[in-house]
Amino acid sequence: MPRYIDESAERYVRAVGPDHDETHAAMAAFADEHDFPIIGPVAGGVLRSYAAARRAERVFEFGSGFGYSAYWLLQGMADDGEIVLTELDAEELEKGEEFLADAGEADRATFERGDALEIAQEYDGPFDVVLIDHQKSRYADAFELIREKLAPGGVVIADNVLYGGHDYHDSLAYVEGDGELPDDENARGIVRYLETVRSADGFQTSVIPVGSGLAVTVRA
Ligand SMILES: C[S@@+](CC[C@H](N)C(=O)[O-])C[C@H]1O[C@@H](n2cnc3c(N)ncnc32)[C@H](O)[C@@H]1O
Numbered sequence: 001m002p003r004y005i006d007e008s009a010e011r012y013v014r015a016v017g018p019d020h021d022e023t024h025a026a027m028a029a030f031a032d033e034h035d036f037p038i039i040g041p042v043a044g045g046v047l048r049s050y051a052a053a054r055r056a057e058r059v060f061e062f063g064s065g066f067g068y069s070a071y072w073l074l075q076g077m078a079d080d081g082e083i084v085l086t087e088l089d090a091e092e093l094e095k096g097e098e099f100l101a102d103a104g105e106a107d108r109a110t111f112e113r114g115d116a117l118e119i120a121q122e123y124d125g126p127f128d129v130v131l132i133d134h135q136k137s138r139y140a141d142a143f144e145l146i147r148e149k150l151a152p153g154g155v156v157i158a159d160n161v162l163y164g165g166h167d168y169h170d171s172l173a174y175v176e177g178d179g180e181l182p183d184d185e186n187a188r189g190i191v192r193y194l195e196t197v198r199s200a201d202g203f204q205t206s207v208i209p210v211g212s213g214l215a216v217t218v219r220a
């Protein structure tokens with residue numbers, strides 16, 4: 001993966017950032033073994049911080065894999081907080097149930113198999129924190145669907161706004177107003193997402209260049 005900060009800065013941020021506990025270490029080893037794209041410890045620590053700052057009671061994820069990001073969120077949430085995991089792939093979701101059960105967290109998690117956008121329609125708000133980490137071409141649709149279900153002061157965090165199936169360098173000229181939109185579904189999905197959240201009334205967005213890049217959108 002190309003870098004947006006130099007390698008030593010990235011190593012520094014990693015070294016002084018949050019550590020994996022036993023469950024996260026086992027999940028990361030599983031991800032390595034299966035070449036699965038988890039959000040990683042630095043971005044995971046940011047998720048945990050937002051969940052803790054909100055003392056989050058209700059959290060929703062679009063695209064949970066086997067629960068690595070959900071486990072970071074759970075670590076920051078209120079003791080009685082609950083998270084909804086969504087995942088298309090049954091085996092990944094079952095593995096997530098296994099990991100979270102071993103960590104003693106399964107009773108705070110609801111595991112929903114299927115299309116995250118369809119599942120989101122079945123849930124009422126308010127949510128304190130939402131993670132968007134599924135198909136980039138549908139990030140903007142996910143935001144439109146969830147925005148009114150977000151609590152005041154609630155946060156939507158989208159992963160992969162810099163990297164992950166696309167490279168932000170290809171969209172740089174376009175976002176600076178001096179070039180074409182790249183002809184790539186993922187890059188277009190991310191640019192459309194950022195345009196959507198930045199123009200949403202009553203929401204404030206900042207991009208944090210950690211991991212593959214997080215866009216943090218707060219409902220004012
Ligand atoms: C990048 S991974 C998620 C990683 C996870 N958030 C983490 O960091 O541990 C994206 C996941 O989204 C799932 N996915 C893709 N489209 C989906 C959809 N429409 N509904 C639910 N899950 C979806 C994929 O199967 C994949 O497991």
